[in-house]
Amino acid sequence: MNQRASQAELLGASQARVAQVIDPVDWEHFCAEYWDRKPLYLADGSDRFASLADAATLRRLVESGTPWQYRRLPEMYIDSGFVPHEDLVHEYVDMDGRVARAPRMDRVRQLLLNGATANCFGQEAHFPELMALKLAFAQAFSAEVETSLFYSQKDHPGLAPHYDCGEIFVLQISGRKRWFVSDQRHVNPIVGYGGPVAYDDKAPHATIELEPGDLLYLPRGTFHHACALTEESLHTSVAIKMPSYLDLLQALAGNAADLDAMRDYLPLGGPAAWADARVELVERLRGATALPAYGAAVQRLLGRRIPAR
Ligand SMILES: [Fe+2]
Numbered sequence: 001m002n003q004r005a006s007q008a009e010l011l012g013a014s015q016a017r018v019a020q021v022i023d024p025v026d027w028e029h030f031c032a033e034y035w036d037r038k039p040l041y042l043a044d045g046s047d048r049f050a051s052l053a054d055a056a057t058l059r060r061l062v063e064s065g066t067p068w069q070y071r072r073l074p075e076m077y078i079d080s081g082f083v084p085h086e087d088l089v090h091e092y093v094d095m096d097g098r099v100a101r102a103p104r105m106d107r108v109r110q111l112l113l114n115g116a117t118a119n120c121f122g123q124e125a126h127f128p129e130l131m132a133l134k135l136a137f138a139q140a141f142s143a144e145v146e147t148s149l150f151y152s153q154k155d156h157p158g159l160a161p162h163y164d165c166g167e168i169f170v171l172q173i174s175g176r177k178r179w180f181v182s183d184q185r186h187v188n189p190i191v192g193y194g195g196p197v198a199y200d201d202k203a204p205h206a207t208i209e210l211e212p213g214d215l216l217y218l219p220r221g222t223f224h225h226a227c228a229l230t231e232e233s234l235h236t237s238v239a240i241k242m243p244s245y246l247d248l249l250q251a252l253a254g255n256a257a258d259l260d261a262m263r264d265y266l267p268l269g270g271p272a273a274w275a276d277a278r279v280e281l282v283e284r285l286r287g288a289t290a291l292p293a294y295g296a297a298v299q300r301l302l303g304r305r306i307p308a309r
Helices: 003-022 027-033 055-064 105-113 128-141 245-258 270-276 278-290 292-302
Strands: 040-042 075-078 089-093 099-103 117-120 144-153 167-174 177-185 205-210 215-218 222-228 232-241
Touching: 003 027, 003 128, 003 215, 055 105, 055 117, 055 144, 055 232, 075 105, 128 144, 128 232, 144 222, 177 215, 245 292, 270 278, 278 292
Parallel strands: none
Antiparallel strands: 040 215, 075 117, 089 099, 117 144, 144 232, 167 215, 167 232, 177 205, 177 222
């Protein structure tokens, strides 16, 4: 089997795995009608996600401090309030002079006893099927993917109303959780850009109760919040982090110094003449993107965080 054929087969297998998750909506229909457009709720009520992770193991991991070893710190919330990392993490300088950190386990355990929510990143090493799911989504969408595990407790809201900057697939693993999905949507949010956007609690919203096996897809920018209805609730949030045209522009800007046409002077005449050079800029960009090296550069610059096929 040649390499191109095996890549196509792997992509087909990845899309088939995603198709299982969004069944009975098929891949093409999802991409055309829902992707980056509107929420999708699929009731299932089966144990189809039970093998991804389990609440008892995740709680044990949190109680032992394991998620704090991952590069992205876990987030804890108590009744719609975020618990600052510095309240939970103790930093110190080790024998080699390196800054090390350790979670304050007494505080973590007390928060859990008080009903806190824990959102844990990078725990796939403990849950092989979650790892397989993450890879399938990453390959199917050709994007960086993050799978976090949300452990929450009855009648204790986790996050305050907010939106995310990636496409979010919520897979309810165990327990039940009530979601409030607003019609309010912020346009094309990107991590680290723009000021805060106020939540409009008067905007119409859907109330959805997720049961095990249910799926909820939220396009980026969709305001939402949720609260567990059972003693424990566990879901995984599969976040798709697509590159944007802004990423493309920034990545290419970093490479522009290699192009003679981009190191060329702007015309004499000061700011007014430089503004008028926009037509020339577009022409030069067109020329640069026509070079054979352009495709390779895009793949190198934007493909770094996508798993190899
Ligand atoms: Fe969210």
